[in-house]
Amino acid sequence: MEPILNQLFAGVSYGSILLLIALGLTFTFGQMGVINMAHGEFIMFGAYTTYVLQEVLGKDQITYAFLLSLPIALVVAGAMGLLLEMTLIKRLYGRPLDTLLVTWGVALVLQQLARDIFGANNVEVVSPTWLEGGITVFGIDMAYNRLFIIGLALAITAAAWVVVGKLKQGRRMRAVMQNRQLAGASGINTPSVDRRTFFLGSGLAGVAGVAITQLGSVGPNLGTNYIIDAFLVVIVGGLGHLRGAVIAALALGILNSLAEYWSSASLGKVIVFMAIVVFLQFRPQGIVASESRGLA
């Protein structure tokens, strides 16, 4: 039983990473119909933000550097997203497939940029001491860094829910998502809403990047490892639905770790993919059905 419980915890933990990444995608992909393949590179730059701060503040201020990097990464990645939106994506609304390809080109450039700035080698991000180690509850080993990420995912999901559900900004976002022309006609400044949404969605990727520094290495290829899984979360969850994204992220995370446990890491991924294809046979619109007309 213990191994299974441990696997469940691993699944929840992996799911919460996916959720952190997918949240940003839920905004940009779900609400704006923009397939941003450079989302993974925003994650990467979020992670490098932590590294830079740690180098600037010095190794004895690790906790500061780490906590400070959460908001700063949000701004850094958000600004990059904003720039991308204003220069390229703006021109491509209504051409979702082209956005996908263009942002992939952007991703290539950003990867090489990271390589040129920070070197091809991975860089070292030191964890704050309070995130090292872990506790064992009912035989489940829970590492502090994983607990932290789960908590962060929860907090950010809650914040996103408040923003989208309760605030004026969120209502505007939903209005634009449902009917761009109508929202524009009824006095909403749609380009401005687009920019803000994109800023937020990309910024969340940066925050996810900060979290990921606690698990693995920080290098130019960091983002590519997660991006496809995160897109699958958004697809399975349903277009632009927070609830769907949460359920899908956890489900995929848990399925992934259980499949890995009973088969092997490689086969696990294949099993998960097959499960997704089968699932979409029954619910092509995702876990949470969307009434808005899908992307063509």
Add this chain to the structure above:
Amino acid sequence: MTTFVKSFVPSNRSEWSSRATFVAVAILFLFVFPAWLSDSRLDLMASYVTYAIVALGIAIAWGNGGMLVLGQGLFFGLGAYCVGMYLALVEVGGAPNLPQFMTLLGSQETLPALWEPFNNVWFALSAAVIVPVTLATILGTLIFRSRIRGPYFAILTQALAGAFAILLIGNITLINGTNGITTSFSEIFGLSLFEPADQRVLYTIVVIVLGIAFLLSRQMLKSRYGRLLLAVRDAEDRVRFLGYSATKIKVIAFATAAGLAGVGGALFVLVGPKIISPASVGIIPSITMVVWVAVGGRASLAGAIAGAILVNTAEFEISSAAPEYWLYFQGALFIGVVAFAPKGLAGAATWLKEKVTSRGSSSTTSTSKTAEEAA
């Protein structure tokens, strides 16, 4: 006899120019390149030609059918592995013998059942086409029937290619994992893959296969089916409410693209680096294949061919001259073409042509435009 001769005289100007272009390009590939390029460069060109066959399929599915196929590496890989397995068996002298890596990595004493039929060249060659087509038909039916399209379809195909690469890597004792299948010496139909003279014959075969694939694809796009495919791309519901099965139409294009990718893959292991490994089938190579077609002009068959060959040539040259800049270049190329010149090279060619023959009668230019773009 005169009618027979007459049948070679084209009926209109656009037909004239497309035939003349075809003959000119055929001469370029079949006579100029072999005379001009060194053995190794010609062998390399042969591998670009196999890429061009893959690109044709992408132009059909994506450019004309609106299905962004981001997982063509899967079908390319299936075709390539089918023939690769045959070549690996030839190298060790036929069926009961095990390819080298099996004894090195695994503990099999006998050839796995999966490998057994690939001892036959005809089986291997036909499987290289039939397996991708069948898989694409099944997957396509499942995906299109549940109305998964647009970016959803694109990301699913991408994940598919990723999963396939992982599966190959994971099955190391069966299919040699990351290393993939390479041969140091092998032959097919008595043609050695490593003798320059035989390589030239293989090059010619590959070019001719491309020519046939091009003509068949062209025919397909010019038919009513081709129009229907454009119709599905632009207004799928309308097609469905005209009484057609949009699923069927899309599956045929998807399966055709898969088949062409399979053919390309099957030929790919015979020429150029003569290696097939997961590195050639995963997510990144699959997107790269779309880059070729985007650069060439997504809806244009001729553009797809030109794109595949030019992008690969450019990659080879630029990455030699300045490896650190190739990624920047590739990224910029992609951004520039997709965002600002979605018609790619083909669009540029049409524009140029219209500039030159600016006084064509307006009605014929508009009708022939889509047909030309398709060709």
Add this chain to the structure above:
Amino acid sequence: MTTEPFLIDELLKIRGLEVDFDGFKAVDGVDLDVRLNEVHFLIGPNGAGKTTVIDCVTGMTKPTDGSILFDDVQLRGKRENAIVKMGIGRTFQTASVFEALTVEENLDLAASFRFSMLKLLRQRRGTTEAVERALEDTGLTDVRHKEAGTLSHGQKQWLEIGMLLCQDPKLLLLDEPVAGMSPEERTRTGDLIRLTAERCTVLCVEHDMDFLRRFADRVTVMDEGKILKPASTVAEVQADERVQEIYIGKGRGIEEKAEEAST
């Protein structure tokens, strides 16, 4: 009204139709009869569920309950293309034609809808009689080689109707065919519908009362997913107080429109 003494063939018979979008009843227990060879109008304010009824008939939306009989055959559960092959054609609110293809190619594809895949893969040579007739009927002969994307809004609507005429349908469902048209275009569209009605039955969803007066044989009024007034003559409908009320009393609020657009 279901028991009329003199039986006129009811081509389309809808009973107890119900559509539920996640708890929202877009169509709630609708009965509707369309008689052979009539021009039947379905009217009602925005969000009344008119288009949803058409969507159900053509298989685009799956009803939660009820039956749809066409020529005494149950349509529920059939695929869209099978329904078309039974002889039901439809247009969309915004004209849906193949913009990258020429007018002629548009019509030709519509006319070839019974071809096998093998036949479709052959190259097209010349045009069929049905296509020529549709070109004539819709008055698009002059622009036959133009790409459909370059046509005016009205021409696109006519092309779409022309495409359906090529298919020789028994029942034609038109979804707001004159929305956004100039008065002259409306007249031409009306004439086209009249011409169409000589060959098949027409069910038309429309807002425009003036247009309805001129061309309708019978009218059914819907409101909030229910039948407000079953099939009646134009005069009866115009005299009905409730109908006047929903048309004058209810403002076309922006929220409702947004809701409709997003469903």
Add this chain to the structure above:
Amino acid sequence: MQTLGGFVSTREKGSRFWLAAILVMCLSAFVAVGCGSDDESSSSGSSTSSSADSGDTIKVGILHSLSGTMAISEKSVVDAEQLAIKEINAAGGVLGKQIEPVVEDGASDWPTFAEKAQKLISEDKVAAVFGCWTSASRKAVLPVFERNKALLYYPVQYEGMEASPYIFYTGATTNQQIIPALEYLKEEKKVKKLFLVGSDYVFPRTANKEIKLWAKANGMEITGEEYAPLGSTEFSTIVNKVKASDSDAVFNTLNGDSNVAFFKQLDGAGLPSSKLPIVSVSIAEDEVRAIGADKVEGQIVAWNYYQTTPGAANEKFVKAYKAEYGDDRVTDDPIEAAYVAVYLWAEAVEKAGTTDVEKVKEASKGLEFDAPEGKVVVDDENQHITKTARIGVINKEGLIDTVWESDGPIEPDPFLESYPWAKGMTPVDG
């Protein structure tokens, strides 16, 4: 077939043209190929090395991944090779000529490696190529070098079971690295139960196959064998399995990025190196720099060279490397092996008096060189070099201290022919 039917049956005028065009093209093309092939084939065979030293300089190729996932590891190796070339040139070059490196990018893509190898040989006419890191890239270029009778110097430890006549292997084969590490675990650490973790590719698979055979013969129990996809950073499942297995030690053949994630996550699960020793064969000083020394302090690694290896040759090498590329850079085993490779080739060329491949091969037999790792000798038969096995422990500064050393250099035995337990490896000669 459907399209074919449609194509052929159309009686449209045009199709006859296309059919005829194809037929004519086919025929004439084959005729042309048939005529052209005779003179082509004769000229292409053995002309590779003749022009390598005909000018004022001697060209050599450097073929590593400068982009893609493997660039992380391979860039430092390129630096080492460039350094060696610079030093040799400063000392007068070889045969009185300057060495001119031609650098090509393999882009972490195996077909690209093969293409670029072919280009270096047939177009740049290089005298030798220094290159490759992964086994897959080496396997991809191997036929190219054998076919063209050209030379490759391969600088990385690998899984063995290979001895191409046209490759010199300056990294360790398994009996110079893995077997000593296992013996160290058995003798010094008294390990009874060993867990195997590796990236899912050829080196870990082959290494683990050997380890399992060795364990069987030496009474050690293998408690688990897990592989992660290359580049994977999610290890919770494997960490759980390691934990559940109750092993004494882990033998780690993970590659690159994955190590960082694996160690961080092991640490998080309460398995620091003090509790569970991990022997790694793919982590050198360069990787430690990226992982963070505190994460791996006290971990055991097995190599043939460390930056701290004593000796004048090494002091000189480390000093030169840091002077060239910066004080924060470190040297490690593959870097040193790449550096040695260039010197071995240069010495052999001097000895042979020519860059002709066959003569260089002949001159290399038994060639000795005073390398930073100590004196190495090129094996007559398998073209590997002798190497001293060194087990090290990672220290606070991220450098590695040697804690155990083999008695002198070990003879390379890529096919493990001198080990009775290794019969199951059934070597196949290539």
